Amino acid sequence: MLSTAQLDELRDAVSTECQVIPRAADEFIVHARVFNGEIQSEAKLLVRPAFVKDVSETVKFARRHALSVSIKAGGYGIAGYAIQGDVILDLSLLDDISYEIPLPTTESNDLPYTQIRNMAEKGTKGKGKLVAGLKRRREDPIVATPTNIEEPPIVAPTPTPSFKKRRDEPVPIPECSATDPFAYLDEPASTTNTNSATADSQTPFSLFSQAQFQLPSNIQSLLNPSSSGSFPSSSSSGSGSSGLGHSSISTSTSRSNSDPHPQPPSEWEDADGNPLPGYLPTTYTAHSAQLPLPTASSFSFLHPPSDFDDPYSYPPFNSALIGSGAARKTRVEPVHDFVYVTFSAGAKQKDVDRYMNSERVPGRIVGERDASNGDGDIGIPYHVPFAAHPVGSSVMLLAGFGFLSRLHGLSIDALVEVEYVLASGDVITVNKFEHPDLWWAIRGCGPAFGIATRYKAMAYPVPQVFAGNLVYTFRPSTAGSLLRHVRDVVKSAPQTLYTNTLFTAGPEGASPIIAIQMCFIGSQAEGQEWLDVISSWDGERCLLNEVQEKSFVGQQGSVERMLRARFGRKWFIRSDLVKALPDDIIAQTVLHFANTPVGCTWLFELAGGAVCSPDKEDTTCLPMEARQAGWTVAAFHQWELEEDDPRCVGSAEEWISGVFKPQSLGGPFPTFLAANETPERIRGTYGSKNWARLVETKKKYDPEGFWKHNCFHDVLVGDAESRPVSNGNTVPAVNGEGEQAVDGVDECGREDKEKENAEPVLDAASVNGASRSINGSIASPDVSLAQTS
Ligand SMILES: Cc1cc2nc3c(=O)[nH]c(=O)nc-3n(C[C@H](O)[C@H](O)[C@H](O)COP(=O)(O)OP(=O)(O)OC[C@H]3O[C@@H](n4cnc5c(N)ncnc54)[C@H](O)[C@@H]3O)c2cc1C
Incomplete structure (x- = not known):
């Protein structure tokens, strides 16, 4: 106190x-x-x-x-x-947001934007000053005609000091453009599922022993209850000490002792208080359980909420005016390749997207303007590359991979300047000219050195996207074929195509599904061939095809909706950057997924594109090796009951750290580094050379180790193996490693990957440190699963 x-x-x-x-x-x-x-x-x-x-x-x-x-x-x-x-x-x-048009520069060290230090904070009228020579400019809306399409005088609007919420009318969800994708739903459900296991809600682990498909021997040993480090037996009910080799994992919930079966709230909300569909049962079934096929109406959760306060309810860009379709008389072209968006660190991704969707950047009209276009100004939404799932602003410090990344790079690549508070309390500006060593380090490892208070980043024109979901039933017998198909057809995808494949729970009471999400940055005319090629797989009927032209904000919530990610549940995420998706790993993945609880979603996201363009070499602390990953894979696990901890955590660990280990590039995008990461994976994310440089930067900017509440700190200062956690336990050495981080940098570089890969370790506990708590150092005292059994 x-x-x-x-x-x-x-x-x-x-x-x-x-x-x-x-x-x-x-x-x-x-x-x-x-x-x-x-x-x-x-x-x-x-x-x-x-x-x-x-x-x-x-x-x-x-x-x-x-x-x-x-x-x-x-x-x-x-x-x-x-x-x-x-x-x-x-x-x-701290939620100011504004944008400005790039300024012309004459000298090589001129900055083409208003520096953050010269911008007034919200509520401080005119406190910021403009730098001499860099004046803010005003640009009149550009309304061009065919005879007037030259570059108009470029004048930026005065940066908007604060975010203004617009409450436009909600827009009805357009009908799916596919030809009657639901016609087959009148037919009886297919019986081709080779897995005859049935869901047993009372014994959630019984499915492991009931699975009838043939498992590879190493997977059998993983799933065999009697082998060390395997899943718990059907009688363990998830609370016994035999599960997953996590016998000494302690849980970090504070409600565990008093109420072992807490009931979830009747309605769940996202971080902004918007209601989310709730359907995940509190007693888990496995994904392989035979359940009825979903019906058309059961995918309503994929539609954006229509309430006024939801950012995705803003009207989409007037697509009648854009694109290259023959029927379109006019289109709007961006005048600027990008604009600068300045936002304070309390603004969330949704806030910035919402702002940029409402404050559109004036564009140039090409073609004939007629009455159907209205007589208002026409602008184009510009967007900052953020995460695919809407999150908070720290994504700007930690990589940030999402729909725009293959085209424009990661969030950290879009940054041009950061206002940053050091451990001394001093407020500094960090950019390529000021504190260049810190500039390199904070883009990828930002929480380790101070507090970012304001960001300035590039936002790119996104008039519309051709995007949405293709949904199939998940069956162990066909899922591998579908994933291999996607892998193969997107090999030559252009940078304008983002795509992920999700193995996830189906709608309530229905079988699990595979969702292929695509987000083509462009019009339907340009992206249709990619929809055609992805949807050409014919191993199953497509349950739903709702890929269509829409505004970018209409797409931005799609991962969130598919995950049905609920604020306030227990969460565990494990991710990695991988070279490729070989057939054997896909096969193992399908078998493992069939037995994870329905709250678990596994993601395969096509990486590459602008993320690894040659100009990114050594620009940030994220090394080129990580940028060149073929895929980013992630397990998103959400659940409610403490007794499901070992299963929900262990299945993620085993998939990422076991199955995918041979393909691992060392670690995930830093955004996905979690509390109980091994020092090996944290260092592996950056590679030995960059990690050594980060250690030096930490010594220079935070010599006393003031910023310790982030996953980098104890590894950076060399305390990772001995730092006591809050429950008094000591985080043990991992896989027998005892070296300190600073001395051990040579031990964890990518050079060592071959050695590590020689013997894939499938025992999650030994890979990840058996006595760590589920969420690392934040465990509540003395509540171990062994004790609760
Ligand atoms: C369901 C889900 C889906 C996700 N999907 C994606 C995805 O598609 N792509 C992707 O790249 N990532 C994704 N992530 C990961 C996410 O981007 C990171 O967890 C990100 O750090 C969250 O940002 P936040 O600001 O909300 O986090 P917070 O929890 O607020 O902060 C995360 C860390 O950053 C530190 N921090 C926060 N703000 C600052 C600051 N201003 N200065 C210094 N340090 C700060 C915090 O102290 C903490 O250590 C996902 C996460 C979840 C839970």
């Missing part, structure tokens, strides 16, 4: 708009919650800064009183580092 005098001291130092919320206050719990409902905060204080100065003063205050600070942006980091400090800096009130 902090004393009244301490609280007064902080309140005197910060602005009156800054909220200082002690733990005992009712609002504390509201703001200290994060996406992963398993994480509970032990913080003494939560501060909601209204200005950058408040951030700086809070850091200084924390240092004076030897308090640690953690930073919460969107709260989507499932490790929960955001709320682990003594003081939580919840950045959500």
Whole structure:
């Protein structure tokens, strides 16, 4: 507890708009919650800064009183580092967003944008000054005619000081453009499923022994309850000590002792409080369970919510005016290749997308303008490359791979400047000219060195996308064929095509599904051939084809909707960057997935494109080897009951760290590094050379190790193998490694991959450190699965 005098001291130092919320206050719990409902905060204080100065003063205050600070942006980091400090800096009130048109530059060191330090913060009228020579410009809306399509004078709108919410009428969801994709649904369900296992809700693990397909021997040993490090037996009910080799895994839920079967809330919400469809049962069945086929109406969860407050309900770009279709008389072309968007760190991805969808950048009309076009201004939505699943702004510091990445690069590649608060409380500007060493490091490892308060990033024109889902029934007998088909046909995909394949639960009471999501950045006319080629697989009927032209914001929630990702559930994510998807790994994957609980979704995302273009070499701390990954794979597991912990965690670990290990490039995109990652995987993400450079940067900018609530810190400072966790346990050496991070950098580089790959380790516990808690150092005391059995 902090004393009244301490609280007064902080309140005197910060602005009156800054909220200082002690733990005992009712609002504390509201703001200290994060996406992963398993994480509970032990913080003494939560501060909601209204200005950058408040951030700086809070850091200084924390240092004076030897308090640690953690930073919460969107709260989507499932490790929960955001709320682990003594003081939580919840950045959500810092939500300014504005955009500007690039400025002409004359000198090589001219910056083609208004520097953040010269921009007023929200609510501080004119506090920021313009740099001499860099004036903000105003651009009149461009309404060109065929005789007037030259480049108009370029003048940027005055950067909008704060986000203005637009409440336009909701737009009805257009009908699916495919020809009656539901006609077959009147037919009886197919019986081609080779797996005759039935769901047994009382004994959720019984499916392992009932599976009738032939397993490879190494997988059999994985699934055989009697072998070491395997899944629990059917009688273990998930709570015994034999499961998954995780016998000593402790859970980090604080509700476990008092209520072993907590009931989920009747309605779930996303991070913004929007209701999400809830259907996942509390008692799990495996994906291979024979269930009826979904019906057409059961995919309604894929449609964007229509309530006014949802960002995806904004009207799509007027597609009648764009594209190259012969019937279209006119189109709008972007005048600028990109614009700069400046946003504060409390703005979430959805906020920025919503803003850029409403504040469209004036475009150039080509062709004849007629009455159907209306007489208003016509602008084009520009978007920053963000994650495929909408998250908070820290994605800008940690890579960020999403729909626009193959075309324009990662989120970190779009950044041009960051306002950053150091451990001293000093506020600095970081860009390619100012603190270039930090500039290299914060793009990929940003939380390790300070707090980003404002970002400036490039946003690119996205007039429309041709995007949506192709949905098939998941069957162990055909799933591998479908995944191999996608892998093969997208080999030559252009950078304009984003695609992922998801193995996931079907609608409530229906069989699991495979969703192929495509997002072609362009019109239907340009993207149709890719839909045709992807949908040419004929191993199963396509249950749903709802790929169509839409606005980018209409697509941006599609992964979230398919995952039915619920704020407040228990969450575990394990991801990796992999070279390829060989046939044998696909086969093993299908077998493993058939036996995971229905709350588990496995993702295969085509990587590459602009992410690994030669100009990205050594520009950020993410090495070219990682950028050249063929695929990013990820297990997204959500569940509710503590007794399902070992199964939900273990199946993700075994798939990524076991099945995929031979293809691993060392680690995932940093956005997916979690709390209980091994030092090996954290260093492997960056490679030995870059990791050594990050260690040096840490020594220079955070010599005292003030920023410790992130997954990099203890490995960077060499404490990873001995740092005590909050329940008093010590994180053990991993796979017998005892070396400290700084000395061990040579041990973990990509040179060692062949040796590591020689003997794939399928025992998740030994791969990942058996005595780590599910969420690493945030475990609640003394609640182990062995004890609860
Ligand atoms: C369901 C789901 C789907 C996802 N899908 C994708 C995807 O498609 N692509 C992708 O790239 N990633 C994806 N992610 C990963 C996600 O991008 C990262 O977890 C990201 O860090 C979340 O951002 P946040 O701001 O919401 O996180 P937070 O939990 O708020 O923060 C994460 C970490 O960054 C630190 N941090 C936050 N803000 C700052 C700041 N301003 N300065 C310094 N440090 C800061 C926090 O202290 C914490 O350590 C997904 C995550 C989830 C849960």
